[in-house]
Amino acid sequence: MDKTLTAKLLPAALICKGYITGMADCDYEIYLREIVNASAYFKSKSNGLVYTAPPDESHGEWDCISENYSLDFKLIASETSLRARNLFSGRIYQMAEGVTAYCGPKIEADNPKYKPIQATRIFAALRSIDLAELKSIRNSKEKKQGIETDIKALLDTLETQKHILMFFPYEFFTETNNDFSAVVADIIEALTQDFSEVFKYRKDVAAQFDVYFTFIYAGHFVLAEVCGNELKLVETIKETSSPTYMKIKSYTEWG
Numbered sequence: 540m541d542k543t544l545t546a547k548l549l550p551a552a553l554i555c556k557g558y559i560t561g562m563a564d565c566d567y568e569i570y571l572r573e574i575v576n577a578s579a580y581f582k583s584k585s586n587g588l589v590y591t592a593p594p595d596e597s598h599g600e601w602d603c604i605s606e607n608y609s610l611d612f613k614l615i616a617s618e619t620s621l622r623a624r625n626l627f628s629g630r631i632y633q634m635a636e637g638v639t640a641y642c643g644p645k646i647e648a649d650n651p652k653y654k655p656i657q658a659t660r661i662f663a664a665l666r667s668i669d670l671a672e673l674k675s676i677r678n679s680k681e682k683k684q685g686i687e688t689d690i691k692a693l694l695d696t697l698e699t700q701k702h703i704l705m706f707f708p709y710e711f712f713t714e715t716n717n718d719f720s721a722v723v724a725d726i727i728e729a730l731t732q733d734f735s736e737v738f739k740y741r742k743d744v745a746a747q748f749d750v751y752f753t754f755i756y757a758g759h760f761v762l763a764e765v766c767g768n769e770l771k772l773v774e775t776i777k778e779t780s781s782p783t784y785m786k787i788k789s790y791t792e793w794g
Contacts (some may be wrong), residue, residue, distance in 0.1 A: 541725040543714035546662070548620055549755070550791040551628035554708045555621065559790055561633035568592070570784035571612050571706060572603050574753070574760050577780035580773050584608040601701060610751075611701040616708050617659035617689035626656070631790050639790060659689040662707075662733040670739045677740075697741045702749040705765075711756040719775075723761055726754065727770045735768045742768070 552558045552565060559565040575581045575590050585605035593600035601609035614621070625645070632640040646653050664686050668676075676687050677694045697703075711726050730752070741750055750765035751773070758778050763770040778784055 540728055541713055541715055541717065541722060544722075544725060544729060545712050546709040547712065548616065548624060549708045549710060551624040552631055552787050552791050553784070554614065554616070555625045558625070558628075559631045559633055559787065562787075562790075564783050565787055566783075567614065567706065567708070568602050568612050570781040570787070571704065571753075573781035573783055574762075574776055575603050575610065575704070577776050578762060578774060580762065581608070581610075603704070609702065611699055611703045613696050613699065613703050613705050614708060615661065615693065615696075615705045615752075617661040617664075618692050619656055619685075619689055620658040620660070623656040623658045633790075657685070659686050661689060661693060662730070664690060665733055665737060668736060670736050670743075673736055673740050693737070694740060697737065698744045700745055700748065702751075704751045704753060707752065707754040709754060711754065719757055719759075723756060723772065723775065726756060726761070727763055727772055730754070730763075731768075731770045734770075738765050738768045741765070 548554075554567055556566045556568075569592075572590055572592060581590070585608045588605040588607060590603045590605045590610075593602065593604055596602075602612045603610040627644045627646065629644055630642050632642070634640055668690070673690070673694060676690050679687065679691070707730070711722075713722050713725075715722070717725075734752075738750070752763045752765060752770055753760050755761070755778065759775040760778060760780075761775050762773045764773050765771075778788075
């Protein structure tokens, strides 16, 4: 396995809904639908029909709907990591078409309300935890913020009684010169090791539903399916297949 692999949490604008003020489509669910619609695999699941957004989400509707197959999107990152990204990243304002303003984070270090957040790297936190421990954490009454609370929130998410696409909102990097397919295989192997016990939990609570997993590497969304307790590569989709993703990303790359 590639020992130089690193993973970096995506910028706030790509994972926090509405982060870019004035941009109505600043929403990861929108760009994930575009990726699903660009997928040959998911096109076969829908018999060629386009996946659309639900008309209303007030009653737990699926996030990605076709007449023949539907999915829910689940962001697989810790609540503490997402909160830290949201609070401590520079803010972005779309003032008008072609006019963008950038300023400091919602809470800066000199703000009296500033309090550091000890963010959980969820994939690392799961490495040494087996299924029995996961179930113990899920049933715990402990409400103190921290690693166990983040894990409990993840397990609650995975109890969703729908087909789900787990979006791991990290981009992977490597220092090797290995070809694309070799690096993707290494990433999938690493993620399988980190999440295998979580996949067992999902199978226990929602065995009748499909589970998919996607992450970003080298300008591609890599789509995998959870088979048993392992990730199996399905296909790779260029990030340029999603105009919304590319639009939001262009704001985060300013400067």
